Amino acid sequence: MKNLSAFLVGGLIGFLAVLYYIIYPEPWSIRSAAVIIVSLFASIFLGILLHELGHFIAGRGQGMQLLNLSVGPFVVERHKGKLYFHFVPSVLGYLGRAMMVFPEQLDKHIMRKKLIRYVYxxxxxxxxxxxxxxxxxxxxxxxxxxLIFGLLNILLGTMNLKPAMASSVMTDGLVLQKLKTKQDTVMLTGYAMATKSLQVEDVKEWSPAFIQKLELLVQSDDPMSKIYLQTIGYYYFPNEASRVTALAQSVIDNLAANKPDYYADMAAITFATALLFEGKLTSHPGVEALLQSISKVDKVIDFKRQALQLYRQGDADGAIQKLHEAHNALGKWHPLYLRGEMEKRLLLNLIKMLENRPNEATYFN
Structure with a gap:
């Protein structure tokens, strides 16, 4: 049925395009070709912009606040009541995004209804x-x-309603499917986290009860939940790294047969970082293979991976340099980490630790 609907939409678009040029034929020329090319690119940009503005307007109608809106590398960010503009390419390959958040905690049933309207x-x-x-x-x-603008917008709107996963990005259709079937615990928790971050930016000040909820969530079957290991790490690092290690180990074991993606990368780098804080990075079996399995989707994760590999090889100075590069890669704003204050704090803690600990053996003996 899904393939049939895609076929029908494609057929309709093709039929309308042919019909238009039958009714209003135009002689072929360089000018007409240029008009079509310019119209095509302009329509793509405007279509994505209008799509995200549609989310924004619907979200505002549901009482949500804007965090950031992007079209390609062009980003508008709202931070503490002020607007900031950034030029940052997306990491996961999405063409546009409108991130919004509720200013206060809502009942999950009410939040679900509001999110459905926002996504539509x-x-x-x-x-x-x-x-x-x-x-x-x-x-x-x-x-x-x-004609081109109309056809592209019809295509963008209908195809976005098709439930699908592109790399680590969900279409609106898949989001709606999860919301309507109430398979949205991970998603609703994400919005709850965003709301908390508006109220208390420092994760270490969040309630233990909420962190425990995240711990239970990352052990679920939903692969997207693994990203919350990052937040758990921010909460427990550096003094209680063993709690992260124990939790992440079970996650890593379950990810072994899965194709590497951003969520798997995040779980793997968090686990390896926990081992470093515990002084077990060089001795734990299978760590090198785990580090090699991490993809290069995100530069920050990749620099951290290289730092941990260098440290395992005894090159503490090289590891510190890579951690500095990870810190620089965050910049003022990052598509995945946003302002990245907690990640920057974590990286500085790692740098400080390695500066005081040339290697695990000398530090722990």
Missing amino acids: GGPITNIVLGALSLALAFFTWHEPFF
């Missing part, structure tokens, strides 16, 4: 504006731009 805002905006643009092209303003 993007694709519905594309479909409605696409249909209006096609009406203009066929009946009022016979310009190729309106």
Whole structure:
């Protein structure tokens, strides 16, 4: 059925394109080709922008606040009531994103209903504006731009409603599917975390009860829940690293047969970091293979991976240099870490520790 719907949408788009040029034929020329190319690129950019603005407007209607809105590498961030502009390419390959958060904790049933409306805002905006643009092209303003803009928006809106996973990014359709079937514990927890971060930025000041909830969640079957190991690490590092090691070990064991992705990378680097804090990085079996399995999707994780590998090889100075590079890669704003204050604090703790500990043997004996 999913393939059939995609086939029907593609067929409809092709039919409308052919029909338009039958009704309003244009002689082939360099100018007409240039108009089509420019219209295509402009329509893609505007379509993504309008999609994210649709999410934003729907989210505002549900009482949500903007964290950041991006189209390609162009990012608008709201931080402490002020707007900041960044030029930062996305990490996971998404073309646009509108991150919003509720200013206060909500009942999960109410939050679910509000999130469904917020998520629908993007694709519905594309479909409605696409249909209006096609009406203009066929009946009022016979310009190729309106045809191309309309077709691309119809395609963007309908395809985004199809439940799918692209790398580590969910389509709106998959998000809606999880929300409607109530398989959304990980997602709702993420919004609860975002709300907490607005109220208390330092994870170490969060309640132990909420951290325990995250600990239970990362042991679930949902692969996306593994990302919360990062937050748990921020809470327990450096003095209670053993709690992270014990939790992450079971996660790593379950990830062994899975294809590496961002969530697996995050689990692996958190586990290896916990071992470093415990003084077991060089002696724990299988660590090198685990580090080699980490992909290069995120530069910050990759620099940390290289740092841990260098440390295992006895090159503490090289490891420190890579940790500095990870810190620099965060910049003022990062697509995955946002302001990254807790990650920056963690990296500085690691640098300080390695400066005072040339190797595990001399430190622990």
